Structures are given as structure tokens and as C-alpha cells.
Amino acid sequence: MKYDTIIIGGGLSGLMAGVKLARSGSKVAIISSGQSALHFHSGSFGLLGHADGKELLHPLEAIGTLPAGHPYSKIGAESIPALADDAKQIFADAGLTFIGDSSKNHFRLTPLGLCEPSWLTMDDYATCENPSETGWRKATIINFKGFLDFLPGFLADGLKKHNLPCDYAEITLPAIERLRRNSSEMRAAAIAKVLKGPVLEMLASEINRAAGNSDVVFMPAVVGIDSEQPVRELRSMVIPKLLCVPVLPMSVCGMRSQIRLRRYFEQLGGTYFLGDNVTRGYMEGPALKEIETANLSGMSLQADNFILATGSFFSQGLVAEPDRIYEPVLGADVEAPSDRSLWCGKSIFDNQPYMQFGVTTDRDFHVMFNGVPAGNVYAVGAILGGSNPIREGSGGGVAILSALQVARNIIAAGRADNSEAQA
Ligand SMILES: Cc1cc2nc3c(=O)[nH]c(=O)nc-3n(C[C@H](O)[C@H](O)[C@H](O)COP(=O)(O)OP(=O)(O)OC[C@H]3O[C@@H](n4cnc5c(N)ncnc54)[C@H](O)[C@@H]3O)c2cc1C
Incomplete structure (x- = not known):
């Protein structure tokens, strides 16, 4: 050939x-x-x-x-x-x-709540232009019950250093509970595969309920394994700004x-x-x-x-x-x-x-x-x-x-x- x-x-x-x-x-x-x-x-x-x-x-x-x-x-x-x-x-x-431009770095939010200079970041991920003025007033961090590859405690501690008060909420859905029956299935890629269609609607209403008066919600990056579409759908149904934070591999966005x-x-x-x-x-x-x-x-x-x-x-x-x-x-x-x-x-x-x-x-x-x-x-x-x-x-x-x-x-x-x- x-x-x-x-x-x-x-x-x-x-x-x-x-x-x-x-x-x-x-x-x-x-x-x-x-x-x-x-x-x-x-x-x-x-x-x-x-x-x-x-x-x-x-x-x-x-x-x-x-x-x-x-x-x-x-x-x-x-x-x-x-x-x-x-x-x-x-x-x-x-x-x-x-999002991003070669002329100026922005800052991406790491799983530890730190802000790292970056060139390009997927637009569903949490970023800010200036770590000392993130523009966020109050955050809710959500996680899925039983998902161990995301560490909300570290994220909340890091965000507090940026003077951002955080609430925490654990969410579950029937589709996620089915995955939990086998602990090795509770991984980012497996979760991403079930988060689509009507499950996204249920997830959005759980997030809206948990968000209270927060203006931003951080969730583990487990949506949209082969397309941005599910993330777009979910974000359109969630009332506060919804932003993803990286989790342990495998990386769904990668x-x-x-x-x-x-x-x-x-x-x-x-x-x-x-x-x-x-x-x-x-x-x-x-x-x-x-x-x-x-x-x-x-x-x-x-x-x-x-x-x-x-x-x-x-x-x-x-x-x-x-x-x-x-x-x-x-x-x-x-x-x-x-x-x-x-x-x-x-x-x-x-x-x-x-x-x-x-x-x-x-x-x-x-x-x-x-x-x-x-x-x-x-x-x-x-x-x-x-x-x-x-x-x-x-x-x-x-x-x-x-x-x-x-x-x-x-x-x-x-x-x-x-x-x-x-x-
Ligand atoms: C774990 C990890 C995480 C990283 N995360 C980031 C990040 O988040 N942001 C960032 O900017 N940079 C990151 N980097 C830096 C990273 O190196 C680059 O971003 C980039 O992805 C490297 O791409 P690459 O194609 O050169 O190499 P790789 O991604 O390493 O790809 C090489 C490919 O070649 C294949 N290959 C190797 N040998 C053979 C062979 N003999 N025959 C056929 N195929 C072969 C491998 O299987 C692999 O698929 C990370 C690096 C590592 C190691």
C-alpha cells in the first residue's frame, strides 16, 4: 500500500x-x-x-x-x-x-480547586480570566453517589482560597444506581454512556433542586463522550451556570x-x-x-x-x-x-x-x-x-x-x- x-x-x-x-x-x-x-x-x-x-x-x-x-x-x-x-x-x-486565544492565557480550574494558566479549554469546563476575581458568588459542587474518581472536598478547599463559598450535594439517578451494582462500572466513561436523553432531564432537575441560591454549579466531567451535544442539552436545562471539573482517568473530554x-x-x-x-x-x-x-x-x-x-x-x-x-x-x-x-x-x-x-x-x-x-x-x-x-x-x-x-x-x-x- x-x-x-x-x-x-x-x-x-x-x-x-x-x-x-x-x-x-x-x-x-x-x-x-x-x-x-x-x-x-x-x-x-x-x-x-x-x-x-x-x-x-x-x-x-x-x-x-x-x-x-x-x-x-x-x-x-x-x-x-x-x-x-x-x-x-x-x-x-x-x-x-x-475557548481561549494564543495572545493571552486564561485559567482552568483543576480538581484541587487551583487555577492553572491555559491556552485552549473545552467550553463546558470551568475557567476564569482572573483567579482573584472569578466572578462567581456562591457555588454548589455536585457529585454522583458512589463516584470515587472526583474529590469534592479538595475542590471545595481550593475554591475557599479564592473566597468562593461552596455547598455540596450528592445526587443519584436510577440509571446511575444500576451502574453502582458493580463497583468497577462506576467510572467516568461508563457514567457518560448513560447520561443522555431523558436521563439528562432527570439530572437537570436534580441539579436545579440541589443548587439552591448558588450562581454556579461544578460537576464532574462525565458528560458527552463522543459529542458536545449532551453537555449543551444539560446546560440549557440547568438554571445556574453549569461547569465541569476534570476527574480521574479515563477522561471523557479527552x-x-x-x-x-x-x-x-x-x-x-x-x-x-x-x-x-x-x-x-x-x-x-x-x-x-x-x-x-x-x-x-x-x-x-x-x-x-x-x-x-x-x-x-x-x-x-x-x-x-x-x-x-x-x-x-x-x-x-x-x-x-x-x-x-x-x-x-x-x-x-x-x-x-x-x-x-x-x-x-x-x-x-x-x-x-x-x-x-x-x-x-x-x-x-x-x-x-x-x-x-x-x-x-x-x-x-x-x-x-x-x-x-x-x-x-x-x-x-x-x-x-x-x-x-x-x-
Ligand atoms: C498522562 C498525560 C496527561 C496529559 N495531559 C495533558 C493535558 O491535559 N493538557 C496538555 O496540554 N498536555 C497534556 N499532556 C501532555 C501531552 O503529552 C500532550 O498534550 C499530547 O497529548 C501528546 O500527544 P502525542 O500525540 O504527541 O503523544 P501521545 O498522546 O502519547 O500519543 C502517541 C500515540 O502513539 C501510539 N504509538 C506509540 N508507539 C507506536 C507504534 N510503534 N506504532 C503505532 N502507534 C504507536 C500510542 O499508542 C499513542 O496512541 C499529558 C501527557 C500525559 C502523559
Whole structure:
């Protein structure tokens, strides 16, 4: 099988690159072994939330000062706003509504009641422009009886620090009680599957009853697994402002993003191989010629371009062994010291150097093999070295913007080749 581009890994970065390329009419395949960081998603993407240990309000100003090896520096600070606008449009076209803008961070409410700087947040989630003036007067926090993946006590304690008085109410419904018969079923994704149609009406009336004179209600983010529609319906029936707060995984909003982006990619003509693992690639000189997968062994998968979007250690895009860190699919060069004592900080709260490890690329994100860039292999997303998603609050931004930048370059190179051929 021959494609214009094959993307290895179907998380956020693989999907964003795939959608952008498929929108331009390219023949694209994504091969993904399964679960991605989106399944653990908070509802917000960070662009750059912190620099030098300080919270940032205007991320674009700080992006220009990042070191040369940072993925944003490779993209170029001047290109970030347009790519960020492009991302928001792609999400909207896929049926995902995000609030936020690259010029100014807003603050998302965490499950602990803290306010974290963010770039894009799903519009059903709790956010504010200014943590010291949230604009909320009194809150009711609701939870479902028996749902242990949401911790209202921590949330209430955090909100009190923002001078927001909170009431708490526990709600149950017959459909939820049925789930409770088996305690392992009382998880976010299972609850989301029953919260639709008439059950939403019953839930709305329970919330209205519990809300009393509160002007805002916080509920666990367990509505709308494959579409925003159930959240919209519920919000239209609840009298106070209804806002969702992240819960322990699986993340319903992250699954919604994964499902909607994949569906949109397939509507555009893309092919998504789910549950398959790319096991190796075959180089011909400085270019990757074909790859092999576990399920399609014996079948040659060829493309003009390949994008490595296999994530970091969490998704096994990088693997750590006692004496080395390596990229397991293609054997790409990895930026990481060989001295193991330099991988981790001493305390769990210290800076963790391994967060910054990743495959080595040139400025255009061509992957390096033995110090030489491969002309047709790119890396995007969490597998890139040079950024620290936790310290910087930049994980989502690096994944989305590097993917769009690489897709944009592949499209531009294809157009240049076509006009040369026509001339
Ligand atoms: C647990 C967790 C939660 C996070 N939450 C947030 C958040 O809320 N907001 C934020 O801004 N950032 C968050 N991040 C940062 C995160 O890294 C990025 O936001 C982003 O989702 C990374 O996307 P990615 O596609 O590059 O990698 P991943 O999401 O890791 O996806 C890589 C994909 O490649 C697949 N894969 C790996 N190897 C192969 C192979 N050999 N063959 C085929 N497929 C393969 C994996 O199965 C996976 O589906 C989080 C990171 C983690 C680890």
C-alpha cells in the first residue's frame, strides 16, 4: 500500500497532522497502537503556562526567549499565532468547541480547586480570566453517589482560597444506581454512556433542586463522550451556570477529542489503522522507504513522507532501560545523556530532566539518524526533545503546533514539486 504520508501514532499530534494533510487532499494513513495521552486529558491544552518558575499571562512574549532547541523556537515565534488559529478552526470543524486565544492565557480550574494558566479549554469546563476575581458568588459542587474518581472536598478547599463559598450535594439517578451494582462500572466513561436523553432531564432537575441560591454549579466531567451535544442539552436545562471539573482517568473530554478528530480525519478520506503497532522501518540511503506493522506483516507500507508521532515514555515512543534511552520503532537519534544519574531530579518535586528528552531533529523537524537528517521522516508532539511539558505547561501546544507546522511544510513541498513538474 502506498500513501502520500504515513503517520506513526494516532494521539493528538498524529491526528492534528493527519487532519491538516487530509484537508489538503493528501492520501494519508495513521497507524496507532491505541491509548494516548488524550485519554488522560484535563480538558485544557497549555501553550506556555510557566517560564522561569513564574505564571505567564502572555505566552507569545516568552516564546521568543526560549532556547534554540525548543520546538517553539524551531517553528519560529512569529508563526505561532497563525498555527494556533488554524488549530482552533480544525477543532471547531471536528465538532470541538474550545475557548481561549494564543495572545493571552486564561485559567482552568483543576480538581484541587487551583487555577492553572491555559491556552485552549473545552467550553463546558470551568475557567476564569482572573483567579482573584472569578466572578462567581456562591457555588454548589455536585457529585454522583458512589463516584470515587472526583474529590469534592479538595475542590471545595481550593475554591475557599479564592473566597468562593461552596455547598455540596450528592445526587443519584436510577440509571446511575444500576451502574453502582458493580463497583468497577462506576467510572467516568461508563457514567457518560448513560447520561443522555431523558436521563439528562432527570439530572437537570436534580441539579436545579440541589443548587439552591448558588450562581454556579461544578460537576464532574462525565458528560458527552463522543459529542458536545449532551453537555449543551444539560446546560440549557440547568438554571445556574453549569461547569465541569476534570476527574480521574479515563477522561471523557479527552476521549471526545480523540473520537471527533479521528472521525473528522476519516471523513476527509484518511485511513486510521487502530490497534496496530509499527515494528520497524526500512531505510534506503537517507530516506525511509517502508515500514512494517505487527498486524500487516508481509505487507509493504510505503509513503513519500513519514511522521513519527509516537509520544514520549508514557506511550512508549521512547523507552528507558537501565543503561540507555532509545526510540524503538526507527532507531532515531535521541537527545539524552548516557549517564543515568542525570536523568532524574533527586526529589519528585525537583525538575525532572527526562521530561525534556526526545528524538533529535533539525530545525524543520526532520528526524536524525546517526547525526544525519532523514529527508522524508519528521517527528512531532511529545516525542520531540527540548521542551518540558510539566514545568512549562506546554504539552498540548507543542503537540498541536509541531504537527501543524510539519504538515504545512509537507504540503508546501508537495506544491513546489508539482509546479516544478508542470514547468
Ligand atoms: C498522562 C498525560 C496527561 C496529559 N495531559 C495533558 C493535558 O491535559 N493538557 C496538555 O496540554 N498536555 C497534556 N499532556 C501532555 C501531552 O503529552 C500532550 O498534550 C499530547 O497529548 C501528546 O500527544 P502525542 O500525540 O504527541 O503523544 P501521545 O498522546 O502519547 O500519543 C502517541 C500515540 O502513539 C501510539 N504509538 C506509540 N508507539 C507506536 C507504534 N510503534 N506504532 C503505532 N502507534 C504507536 C500510542 O499508542 C499513542 O496512541 C499529558 C501527557 C500525559 C502523559
